[in-house]
Amino acid sequence: MSLLWEVAKLAMQRQLTYRAATLAGLLTNFFFGLLRAAVLVALFGTSQEVAGLTIQGAITYTGLTQAVIAYLSFFGWFEVMDSVYSGEIASALLKPMSYFSFWLGQDLGRALVNFTLRGLTIMGLYALVFDLTVPTHFSQWLALLATLILSWLVSFSWRFLVNLSAFWTPNARGIGRFAFGLTWVLSGFLMPLRFFPEWFIKLCNLTPFPSMINTVVEIYLGVLESHEVIQALLVQGLWVVILVVAAHLILRAGTHRLVIQGG
């Protein structure tokens, strides 16, 4: 555990050196947020509430989705596959911690820095421009904390899984781009899932993707009843378990293959 924290601390330190990148990322996220907000406001037109979402909620939604992009590495993350291709994985596998935890630690550090420097800052900027929805009850904040941590875990294990395809194919980057593109649509990142037809929402709910973005958004906006909140958190937790187990099994198969074929 302390080893995990050490890895995370090093990753944080590295993340902090990307000063210009952080600023650039902030500006980009903010700009796209404004764009999305304009589109949603135009779609709402004269309606005050659509599918249980107020216009204020919809604007807050655009801020939230932009705020978690960096936190969840939402635009793609290829580090593990790169290390498989470059052969660095061999030395990483010899380290006295599991390969999964090693990257979990790295990603934790990266996520913490980005949550603070990019996530919170984006929400701050948003608050300057818009009248935002803010959770009111202590229990809501508590649920928010839980869902944020769980969404990171779901996102990380999904990204890790996608990266593992590098063990079997030289085209992992293409697979990754496609998989992350899919995530954008099905997680409720492009549009709030509530706006889609019923059959589409059902389809999304069969996947882990809503547990990355949609759940966080709905808990923050307070559009769920308390039993629905608990249910949503349980679903997130379930996906964490499923994806982590899957990641371990596939990692084992992959390293086995690596050992037998010698890379």
Added chain:
Amino acid sequence: MRSAFLTYFRLIAADIRSQLGYPVSFLLETAGAGLIISMYFISLALVFQRFDNIAGWTLGEVAFLYGLIEMGFGTMDMIFSGFDPQFFGQIVRRGGFDKILLRPQSLTLQVLGSSFVIRRLGRILQGVVIFLIALSMVEISWTPVKIIYLPVVFASLVCFFGGFFIIGSTITFWTVESIEVINILTYGGSEMMSYPMHIYQDWMRRFFTFIVPAIFLNYYPALYFLDKPALQELPYFAPFLSPIAGFGVLFFALRFWRFGIRHYQSTGT
């Protein structure tokens, strides 16, 4: 001059040959890129079921814009692959620009010739499909001028986006870290231009009229093609400024590119 262009085509042919050396990867990525674009459009179409229109524009009318922008951006992304800031930034960081400087040919043609990513065809094709869907959904009263002007708008769009790729690549001479800002202008620009511009706040629209003349390349021409009224009275020639805006941005970008090269030669990496 002629031999320079011949060299350019030889360079592109070489790059395409290397890409075709990995056929599985090529097919996967082409299909993937196209599929993602179509999913965005499908999700927009699905959400439209609930809203019916966006600030007075129907799905078909938005699809007209969307398809036009996708085709333009996709084509640019293919022709200007060498100037993709992400790609070019890596070239600079690895010292590859020195290799280009060491060859007795125009730098611009060499960079253009250094990469020609044919998997962008997936995106272009998707844009074409969306554009055709749009044409089937909206009745456009075609006139000879409209038919002639459509390819002009398309070419101007390619130049416009290409200009931003060049500006983005030039910035990587100073910093490779802040490429994301360029994404505001390229990817952000193309996304913003996929919607009718009157949905944006005044300051944004003004910015994209007077600072970055994007509005002349999507909104005004679209109003003309679709015979939609503008919110404010526009001069009659407003839809026809696309080539000036598009080529103007490209011209400015090339000037900045020369300036960037001089900076590179005085500091290296």
Added chain:
Amino acid sequence: MSDMISATDLKKHFVLHRHRPGFIGAVRNLITREHRLIRAVDGVNFHIECGEFVGYLGPNGAGKSTTLKMLTGLLVPTSGELLVNGRVPWRERQVHVGEIGAVFGQRTTLWWDLPVIDSLELLRHIYHIPADRFRKNLQEFRDLLELDHFLHTPVRALSLGERMRADLCAALLHDPRLLFLDEPTIGLDVVAKERIRQFIRHINLERGTTILLTTHDISDVEKLCKRVMIIDRGRLLYDGLLDKLHQRFGGNRQLVVDFGEIYEDVHVDGAQVTEQVGTRVTYHFERGTVTASELIGRLSSRFRIRDLEVREPDVEDTIRRIYEEQLLVRG
């Protein structure tokens, strides 16, 4: 003979940002940064004549590659004058680079995924090489560099030595008057190194191509160059014949003597005993103060000698001493 390269008071200074170490440092770097002026090349003067073969030496970060970048037109100097092949390199880049060749050992100029021959074809067009001259040169280099068995292999599949041979061929197809070689034998085995050295020597002698060679491998210099320039911290420490460098800074020569029996006192005037193992004694003596034959004379008059050997210090030793002990005063 005319000058191929003439550099007068050539300078190149950079501003560098410094990163503070540690976690607190990383946080502080977010806010402010320290700047530092780097004098990569700091007032260098030299002339190289047509047809010369010059070795350019120096430790890492001494200013070698910055000089090379200025000579090839990649970098504009901060101040000073530079004329290469009758031109100011960065002012007429296209013409200049069309008449020089460069090989950087770490990087290839060839197309990674293409067969070697396709890359060479592309270069033919890029350098506007007339077809018959291209054919003639290619034929010659194919023989000299033994390219035939990998001419149709993609560059990514070549061994380091093969790639270097292909790169040398690529750099010379357009008959450059001046060739820059940066670490051309790095990472190669002894046989491959020797083959490349022979080829380079051939190009210099037969074609009269002026060659500037930067390298870490002293044996490259010993085998190829008469003249060397040594740079450290942006300043030229030495510019002259390799032999003279030896004489001036070669330090102590050694005389190893195997005596007929063990003597108690083996001291002799003009030399120092540095090692004594049984009958075998090693003397160090300075060049100039005493010659080897004088020393041998003095020894043989007192002792019975079974065998002896004079050892010259090697270049690598000499150069290491120059860096480490700062034997040469700046300037």
